[in-house]
Amino acid sequence: MAASSERSPPPFPDSEEPELLEDSDDGADAFTGTSISEMDSLSPDTTGPPKDIFNDPPEDIFSDPLSDINSEPQKNVKMPSPGSDEAVDLFSDPLDDEADVISSPEVQNPVPDLLNEPVEAPKSDVIVEAPRDASSMPVHKNAIAPRQQGIFEDPPKGSSKGSTANKAESAELFGDDDDDDDEEDEEEEDLFKEPLKGMTKNPQPSAASGPPVNVFTEVKVKPQVKDDPMDLFTEEAVTAPAAKPSASSSSRTNGVHSEEQDIFSEATVELSLDSPHNDRKKKDVVKPSVSAPAAPVASSSSKPPSKTLEELEEEESEDKFDLNISVTNPEKVGDGMNAYMAYKVSTQTSLTMFRSKTFTVRRRFSDFLGLYEKLSEKHSQNGYIIPPPPEKSILGMTKVKVGKEDPSSAEFVERRRAALERYLQRVVCHPSLLQDPDVREFLEKEELPRAVGTQALSGAGFLKMLNKATDAVSKMTIKMNEQDVWFDEKIQDVENEEQQLRKLHVMVESLVNHRKELSGNTAVFAKSVAMLGSSEDNTALSRALSQLAEVEDRIEQLHQDQASNDFFTFSELLADYIRLLGAVRGCFDQRMKAWQRWQDAENMLQKKREAEAKLLWANKPDKLQQAKDEITEWEAKVTQFERDFDRISATVQKDVIRFDKEKARDFKRQIVKYLESLLHSQQQLIKYWEAFLPEAKAIA
């Protein structure tokens, strides 16, 4: 069962996700939109039918309140697909808990708005039936058994899907989910091997047998489960971490699983915080050790899911990739003005979407730019925030090319290297971009076709200028009356923020410059103290002075280090984010363009309708048919564009929220880094002074 995406469509509350994870083979598609449908088709297994069912839903989902959709697909799915059976199975565990839980208000609270209608009915069923299952705790194992079957069936599905789909499509989400499933499967295997084997085959094909009954009830429960995601999560969490060891060894895993584990463990914690149920006990029993380490991470994101947006945000915070990219060894290739810098791009990952765990390629600067061009060509109209690469610097590069070994060009190279590294890290941090074949190619492929267009004299910059100009023009012409309060505020926010960051950047620059100045002055002072010491008659004083000169020399080094620390932790960070905010605005512009298309179509439709009315009035039946055709055509277009707009709005919103989260985390990380460096230099200072004090006291 391809559990559905971690990042499901915006409005989905956290709680739904877990559920999605379960039924998702089918339902998952719905959430990721178009790409998903492709994914589905790739997997030939049982899931086939359910997917079809969902192919349509995706679009609806985006336009309608999502909650409805969720509930619907599930219902549909339940019966036809074995996949659903599995899902059911999965839920059986939760049910036990749920039985308890259902009565508790917490459970209902989180998502009441979204799920109310659809859920209500099923819930009632659940309440009745669940107890039955739940009545005997031991039964719960039985319940798992069916699920095992499902799972067992799944693995092939999951793996095949995972491998093919992952590569083919950007639905990394699915891959993940598959993994989960796999893991769960495996775990299940471990746990239940013997009993399951017997049961496995039976229940699935024939849903009528004993277990199936459970299954059915459970199916109904599903929606209910949404309401009470915690249980689900805990359940998963319990299983997932356990699966880890086994999964890692197995060849089946799809690569993203380690990340998955994180996600789950986080989920676990979150839930356990919110609802201290007996599930927790279970969890603890099963694998306390695994879930524990993840606790601190997860706790940051644990907030009661009261608002859809917040939930979305939370879900965003859960993606962490086991993917380490470093850009190292800048090296000048060639001579003269044709010289260029090549960088070593090393990747370390346990994601199985890559061919090996570690690999290294050499890339030149224009390759990085080329990657950006490709990505923005493909994805910017979807509303993704595509991290921009560092800008070309003719001045800096010319210096390097002319190639004296002077410190400023070394600094330039180091600065660019670090910027490229951050750029790549941001790209792979984006869940959708990571799945892009070009990204993988960039990281993995030995030889890359030379990126063209970027090497024309600062071509990127020029293009950007052009784009900016056209954007400005369209901005002036398009007067969008913003319906969505969120976007209205966010656009304002982003602009304000950009202003503020620019200001901050200026401040930090001056800070860095002052630091450098300080380090220079300290060096000069050290020198003059040394001279003073050398011409001093009093030996003790002379000695102390030359010691002092040494201390000052070291302090100078500290200042210098701190200056570059300031620079790399803050100045570059701010510069990055100023550029990133530009990209965010680009997304808003894309959305506006989509809106414009929609409005244009709307206007056109209006015109056509008027024309039809005129024709009717004029009584010209011969042209009437054509007019009607046109109207239907334009109606279709309007719906299409409206959907596009809604889709892009959803994507942009999701991405911006992801971006904000990422930003806060990034800044936090940098601050910790900065503090560490501050602390370190302060400790060095203490050492220096402590060493000097006796010298001073020794002066007779």
Next chain:
Amino acid sequence: MEGSSAEAELSVSASSIRITDLTQDGDILTFAIASQKLNSSVGVCVFRAYEDFDWLQQSLFSQENVPGIQGIIFPPLPPKALPSQSNMQAKTLKQLGFLALGKDWQGYCKALEFYLQQVATHPTLCKCKALDSFLINSESPGKQRGRKGILNRLSQAVEEMRKESHKDVDNFFQNERNKNTNIAALSKVATEKLLDVVMTEQKLALACGHFSTSLHLCVNQDDAAAVAFSKVCLKLSDIIEAVKRNFEKVATNNLTTLGLGLDLESRNQEAEKEMLFRRTCKLIELETVKKSTEKAKANKREVMEAFQKAVEKEFNLISSVGKQEIERFNNSRVNVLKNFLIDWCEQQLNAAKEYAELYSQHLEACRNMYSE
């Protein structure tokens, strides 16, 4: 002053002299000088303007009943501060160096205080009546003598160029002169450099302040992510504020200890140089007298020889006083420098420890933010 009563002992204890307060009225700075009577706990407080200090210095220069007074190294009086010309900050800074820095002329007061203590502890100068009246009389001493000193210095400066390089007859003094020229120049440079460092530190503190303030502008409470980001910004603002205070502290420490010390050192060296120069002038005078005595005709010879003897005697007196003074001066100089260095080192060490502690607290808090 120049009366025979100049031999009176100083009636206050030298180490108790403090400049306790400062009032500023336009261009005129008035210093409150407190001291304690010897053998009693009675405190004396007088108010003096810079002109009074200058008068004191001139009185010290012009004592007539002190043999070999020209061999004395007079404690250096800091140059006059002109507070109203704050728009000419750069100029004051150039003129006064460290003394112009620091809040409310603290550095300047410290330097004046140090000057008074140096005078009061000087074995010869402390007997001067002028000092006693400066420290005790509630009325301000006369100002009429101010001019003379300035003229003195000017003429000295002109002659200096000519006579500086005159070869000495005494190796000790020749060495001392070489060393003095050397160290005076070097300590002056070192003082200037340290001043640069302190200025940069203050600039940094200022920049940190701006940075920290503008971080507050990034606060936005719109949604959860914004709140999280705002928290981060505020935290960073706190941290930068701490960094700022750290810089201020370090700058102040530099200023009040090593800065003042180096400044004093360089002015002391200047004072020594002046003494050596006065001696050199005497030497030159003696040599000219000797020459003219040889050339003199018989009838004038006797007068000339008597004159030469007088000059020679004076020169020898100056030399012997100068030798003692140099020894005393070197000892006290090293001592003073040592105290400043120790003070400085301790203060910096404390500051470093204090801020290391603060930073580690911040770090702890930041790390906890992850798990909030």
